[in-house]
Amino acid sequence: MEVDYSNIKVVGFDADDTLWVNETYFREAETKFGKLLEGYETMNTIDQELFRMEIKNLELYGYGVKGFMLSMVESALELSNNRVSQATIGEILNIGKEMLRQPVELLGGVREVLRKLSGNYRLIVLTKGDLLDQERKLERSGLSEFFQHVEVLSDKKEENYLHLLNHLQIDVNEFLMIGNSLKSDVLPLVNIGAQAVHVPFHTTWQHEEVKVNEDDYKYLKINRLTDILGYLK
Incomplete structure (x- = not known):
């Protein structure tokens, strides 16, 4: 798929099953x-x-x-x-x-990707879950240095993203979200006019499963996180 990310200034990352195993x-x-x-x-x-x-x-x-x-x-x-x-x-x-108490197991290439992108983009974490648990995992991950903002959302719907981007003064046209869930990390962003990248994890919670006609949505699907380095410089 041909994509143009030349206008992207801020890159958001899901946490669970995008940065680490969950x-x-x-x-x-x-x-x-x-x-x-x-x-x-x-x-x-x-x-x-x-x-x-x-x-x-x-x-x-x-x-x-x-x-x-x-x-x-x-x-x-x-x-x-x-x-x-x-x-x-x-x-x-x-x-x-x-x-x-599980140790944080980073997925392959995560640190390399964050290190390379952090020099040219504003990086943020947008995840959902229990605040204390997510803060603890981020601290244990050793990845905090790469992110300028971390947000634990109660849910990941269009209105949640719009509210947060507005609060952080991020232009929707300059934002790219990367995550493993089509339902939570990709489709809501596409629907509000932002860009999104799907990086599937080998297992998905039933609640996050969704069937879509890929021709109806414009987003990039990659096999592993490191593949994004071929699109973002």
Whole structure:
């Protein structure tokens, strides 16, 4: 795809599964949760119930590990008809705590890309999730030096992006967003007139999956983050 990024002055990066590994830990946690509850239901039913509970709770808890922990607890109570043991609830909480303690595993080429782009562009992080957890991951990542601004959004819809770009005095025509989610990092930006780059991760949360006719949207899709260096100088 031919793109023209000559007017780009600010580059935004998603964090989870764009800069570092995240969704993999959720998949592992779901497997552990399923094994804890397999005495009450099939693994497939447990997965479906947990996902239903997560979506139900998004408006209250938002995105992130802590909301996921609470959804696991609520799902366990429902699946067991309130018969789940205190010990199992404790194990569920430990699954969440283990997720929060995971080391930050940078994806390939991240530091190289940020180092090269930071000399010519204003770089910012636009992510969603739990504020404390995201701040902690950014600190552990060692990438803070490359970013002039970090924003943890409650959601990534068109209005969220428009409000933030206006607040930061960033011209939408001079902004490029890079992320792994079509739903959150690409389509909302295209819809408001900004540029976007899709860098797929090998696994995607169901809630972030979306089917689109690629011919209806103008955005760049690359296989790995380092490929962006062929388009931004």
